[in-house]
Structures are given as C-alpha cells and as structure tokens.
Amino acid sequence: MFKEIHNEKMEFKTLLDGQWINSETNNLIEIKSPVDGSLIGKVQAMSKEEVDKSISNAKEAQKKWRDTPVHERARILYNAAQILEDNAEEVADILIREVAKDRKSAMSETLRTADLIRFTADVAKSVQGESIPSDSFPGFNSNKISIVKREPLGVVLAISPFNYPINLAASKIGPALMGGNTVVLKPATQGSISGLYLARVFEKAGVPKGVLNTITGRGSEIGDYCVTHKNVDFINFTGSTQIGQRISGLTTMKPVLMELGGKDAAIVLSDADLDLAAKNIVAGAYSYSGQRCTAIKRVLVTNDVADELVAKIKALVEKLTIGNPLKEQVDIVPLIDNKSADFVEGLMRDAEEKGATLVIGGRRDGNLVYPTLYDNVTTDMKLAWEEPFGPVLPVIRIKDKDEALKIANESEYGLQSSVFTSNMNDAFYIAEKLEVGTVQVNNKTERGPDHFPFLGVKASGMGTQGIKYSIESMTRPKAIVLNIQR
Numbered sequence: 001m002f003k004e005i006h007n008e009k010m011e012f013k014t015l016l017d018g019q020w021i022n023s024e025t026n027n028l029i030e031i032k033s034p035v036d037g038s039l040i041g042k043v044q045a046m047s048k049e050e051v052d053k054s055i056s057n058a059k060e061a062q063k064k065w066r067d068t069p070v071h072e073r074a075r076i077l078y079n080a081a082q083i084l085e086d087n088a089e090e091v092a093d094i095l096i097r098e099v100a101k102d103r104k105s106a107m108s109e110t111l112r113t114a115d116l117i118r119f120t121a122d123v124a125k126s127v128q129g130e131s132i133p134s135d136s137f138p139g140f141n142s143n144k145i146s147i148v149k150r151e152p153l154g155v156v157l158a159i160s161p162f163n164y165p166i167n168l169a170a171s172k173i174g175p176a177l178m179g180g181n182t183v184v185l186k187p188a189t190q191g192s193i194s195g196l197y198l199a200r201v202f203e204k205a206g207v208p209k210g211v212l213n214t215i216t217g218r219g220s221e222i223g224d225y226c227v228t229h230k231n232v233d234f235i236n237f238t239g240s241t242q243i244g245q246r247i248s249g250l251t252t253m254k255p256v257l258m259e260l261g262g263k264d265a266a267i268v269l270s271d272a273d274l275d276l277a278a279k280n281i282v283a284g285a286y287s288y289s290g291q292r293c294t295a296i297k298r299v300l301v302t303n304d305v306a307d308e309l310v311a312k313i314k315a316l317v318e319k320l321t322i323g324n325p326l327k328e329q330v331d332i333v334p335l336i337d338n339k340s341a342d343f344v345e346g347l348m349r350d351a352e353e354k355g356a357t358l359v360i361g362g363r364r365d366g367n368l369v370y371p372t373l374y375d376n377v378t379t380d381m382k383l384a385w386e387e388p389f390g391p392v393l394p395v396i397r398i399k400d401k402d403e404a405l406k407i408a409n410e411s412e413y414g415l416q417s418s419v420f421t422s423n424m425n426d427a428f429y430i431a432e433k434l435e436v437g438t439v440q441v442n443n444k445t446e447r448g449p450d451h452f453p454f455l456g457v458k459a460s461g462m463g464t465q466g467i468k469y470s471i472e473s474m475t476r477p478k479a480i481v482l483n484i485q486r
C-alpha cells in the first residue's frame with residue numbers, strides 16, 4: 001500500500017497530479033526518529049517552481065472537482081476512512097517512529113481520523129442552503145427571493161504541525177474536499193512521512209488527479225512562498241503562534257483559519273472532587289509528554305486544597321511510565337527534538353531560580369524530559385506564562401475564583417480552560433468570564449469529539465474548526481436573487 005511512495009532507499013516522493021514523483025532539485029531532507037535518532041527516510045525539498053506547479057495544478061483540478069456531486073465526494077471519503085482503518089497498524093508504526101507517539105495514542109489518532117473522515121462525509125451530505133423571502137425587511141414586498149447555497153473557496157493550503165500529523169492534516173483535507181475545494185498539503189517536516197502516508201490513503205480512495213497534492217520542504221524555505229501564492233484561496237494552519245502571526249502578517253485579503261499555541265489553565269476550587277481533578281490534570285498535562293496544544297499547562301488551585309491536590313497529582317505522576325515507545329507502551333516519550341527539550345529545561349531552571357518548589361521530576365536525558373511538577377509557582381516566573389510543549393506542569397496557588405480568573409485571563413493565549421468544582425453556579429460564573437474558546441467543566445481540556453467547535457481566541461487562533469465548522473469556513477454563501485415581476 002505504501003511501497004509505491006518511496007524507493008528502496010526510503011526516499012519518499014511527492015504527490016502531484018495523481019503521480020508520485022521526485023523533485024528535480026535532487027535535494028532530500030533526512031527524517032530521523034526522535035526516539036533513537038535512526039534514519040526513517042528522506043523527503044523531497046521541493047523548489048519554489050515545483051510549489052508553483054503543485055498549487056497551479058490544484059487550481060486547474062478544482063474546476064472539475066467543484067462540479068463533482070457531493071454523494072460522489074462522500075463515496076471517496078468513505079473509501080479513505082476504510083483504507084485508513086485497514087492500514088491502521090502500519091500508519092501507527094510510522095507515527096511512533098516519526099513523532100515518537102506511544103502505540104496507544106498512535107492507534108487512537110489513526111482510528112479517530114477514520115471516524116472524522118466518515119463523519120465529515122455524513123455532515124457534508126446534509127449541508128443545506130436556504131431561501132429568504134424579501135418581505136420580512138421593512139419597505140419590501142414579497143417579489144424577491146434570495147436562494148443561498150454554499151460554494152467552495154478554491155485551493156486550500158493545509159499546513160499541519162508535527163504533533164498530530166495524520167489527524168490535523170485529515171481534519172483540514174476532509175472538510176475542504178467535501179466543500180468542493182482542492183487541497184495542497186504542506187505537512188510539518190518532522191511528520192511529513194506520516195502526511196505522505198495520509199495522502200496515499202486519499203489517493204487510493206479515488207481522489208482524482210490534482211485534487212490533493214503534497215508539498216514537502218522546510219517551512220523556513222518555502223513557507224512564505226506557499227502562503228503568498230496567488231492561486232491559494234484559503235489557508236488552514238495549525239502550528240505555533242509565532243508562525244501563525246508571521247503568516248497573518250504576510251497575507252492580505254486571504255482568508256485563514258488558524259489554531260495556534262495555548263496555556264490552558266485547570267482551575268480547582270475548594271469544593272472540587274480532588275481525585276477527579278488530579279486524574280484529569282495528570283492525563284491532560286502529561287499525555288504525549290505535554291506536546292498538545294490543549295494540554296493543561298498550569299493549575300490554579302485555591303490555597304485551602306492546594307496541599308492535598310498537589311499530593312494527589314504527585315502520586316499519579318509517580319505512576320507514569322517513561323521511555324522508548326518503540327519497545328513498550330509508555331506514557332512519557334522523548335520530545336520531538338533536543339531544541340524543544342532545551343527550551344523546556346530553560347523554563348524549569350528559571351522557575352527553580354525564582355523559588356518554585358520542585359515536587360517531582362526536574363531532569364532530562366537528551367530529548368527525554370521526565371514528568372515534572374512545580375508547586376508555588378508565581379507570576380514572575382516564565383513557567384506561569386509560556387507554553388512548554390513538554391511534560392512540565394506549574395501549580396499556582398490562588399486565594400479565590402476571582403484571582404483564578406484574573407491570572408487565567410492575563411495570558412496572551414485563549415485556547416481552553418478547565419474548571420473543577422461541585423458548584424454549578426461557580427462553574428458558570430467562571431466559564432462565562434474566561435477568555436477562551438472552550439471551557440471544560442470537571443474535565444481536562446481537550447479538542448474532541450471532533451464535531452465539537454474547536455477554536456482559540458487572542459493569540460491562540462482565528463476562526464473555528466470542527467467538522468461542520470470547518471466545512472463552513474472553507475465554503476462561502478452564494479446568493480442568487482429571483483426578482484419576480486408582478
């Protein structure tokens with residue numbers, strides 16, 4: 001199934017106009033495993049001319065794809081979901097090697113994605129337009145009817161991050177295709193082999209030539225060219241706030257959907273079920289070693305229950321398994337690269353120098369950072385504000401719910417927050433005042449299920465993802481007004 005997309009030296013090709021081809025640059029990027037540094041394969045570093053060809057080809061293919069019936073587009077997506085499911089083990093294997101996912105998470109990402117693709121086809125089949133009579137507006141009688149249908153935008157440039165290379169590519173590709181757009185996928189370089197696997201799944205499922213193309217190469221070299229290309233009609237980006245802001249500065253009059261960084265808070269009040277809170281906080285903060293935009297990245301707990309909560313969190317962190325996901329099922333895996341571990345270590349040392357109490361962890365071995373918990377973190381420490389994207393959790397003690405709200409909202413980010421309390425009035429008081437896209441009451445912060453709206457405010461994003469919302473974002477209304485002569 002995947003052999004056709006690389007040669008015997010594991011040099012991967014790129015998908016253009018239905019063909020898997022090599023770049024003419026003869027320039028290859030080595031993809032090494034974050035787990036053990038072994039070479040997994042090489043991907044093409046495409047030139048700007050090749051990027052141009054890929055986007056222009058998608059533009060041309062869109063003319064036909066937009067007229068392909070929705071039931072036919074849906075049929076292809078159902079095939080894709082089935083193929084992905086049938087090859088889940090192999091896809092999970094590449095995720096483990098390329099981005100160091102543990103096997104359970106890799107399988108769940110793959111199967112969740114098959115469900116997402118199916119659900120996308122289901123939802124798109126029931127997208128309906130509307131007809132609006134004119135006589136409800138003052139001064140008009142009923143001689144006009146606006147028939148409103150949804151139109152594709154054209155070519156969608158899908159840029160995905162390293163941490164969910166299958167799911168966060170498919171969550172862009174599926175809704176874009178169902179909306180009648182063609183797609184050019186630019187996966188994260190570390191994650192691009194997984195992205196090419198996914199493209200192969202769609203190709204095998206019957207996506208016509210040029211309807212899905214792939215671009216590989218370093219974002220720092222070809223990214224600006226891609227996002228400013230005149231034939232790109234929409235950019236669907238997930239990644240860091242830094243790159244998101246760069247794209248937003250470079251593009252003018254180009255619609256974008258962006259999911260960016262976060263600093264999600266778990267607010268724990270005196271009357272919370274502390275066992276439930278601790279369990280959710282540990283799962284939320286440490287799964288995939290904290291490399292999730294929705295990871296819990298700070299705990300704000302009232303003074304009266306802080307000792308007890310910290311003890312419970314510590315007890316659960318002690319049970320986390322740490323190590324090599326290629327060998328066994330583990331909770332804590334190596335970070336994506338050494339640079340990321342250096343950054344996390346910098347945040348840890350800053351917190352320690354400024355007086356945070358190290359409860360557990362605090363050390364690293366190469367790019368493996370041990371699960372770390374700091375208590376008594378204060379707002380002058382970087383760890384209170386910056387996103388580690390690693391398994392390090394700060395606990396900030398607070399006086400009451402208003403102080404929690406103040407600190408939570410002072411963040412530049414606004415992705416999600418959790419609030420743990422048994423008092424629904426307090427939960428609603430806090431939920432309504434938090435400046436975030438989603439508030440989870442008595443649960444960890446998380447994106448799924450994938451048909452829920454998913455959005456960040458402030459520096460955490462622009463626009464809304466989630467199956468129906470993504471289809472809406474990547475289509476626009478088209479109004480045809482019937483003027484009836486009487």
Ligand SMILES: NC(=O)C1=CN([C@@H]2O[C@H](COP(=O)(O)OP(=O)(O)OC[C@H]3O[C@@H](n4cnc5c(N)ncnc54)[C@H](OP(=O)(O)O)[C@@H]3O)[C@@H](O)[C@H]2O)C=CC1
Pocket residue numbers: 159160161162163186187188189190217218219220222223224226227238239240241243244246247259260261262292293387389415456460461
């Ligand atoms: N809110 C959300 O839903 C999510 C947010 N994130 C955030 O993403 C970050 C981690 O992911 P990471 O992959 O490191 O993010 P990056 O921002 O480094 O990269 C994201 C994507 O952008 C590409 N890119 C880099 N430079 C440019 C450019 N100039 N123009 C266009 N594209 C470019 C990258 O390619 P290349 O790899 O070649 O550099 C990659 O495909 C964290 O901050 C995290 O919070 C992650 C997942 C979900």
Ligand SMILES: O=C(O)[C@H](O)COP(=O)(O)O
Pocket residue numbers: 163164168291292293294295445446447448
């Ligand atoms: O990329 C991310 O980190 C996500 O969008 C989070 O998804 P999750 O909450 O399902 O892990």
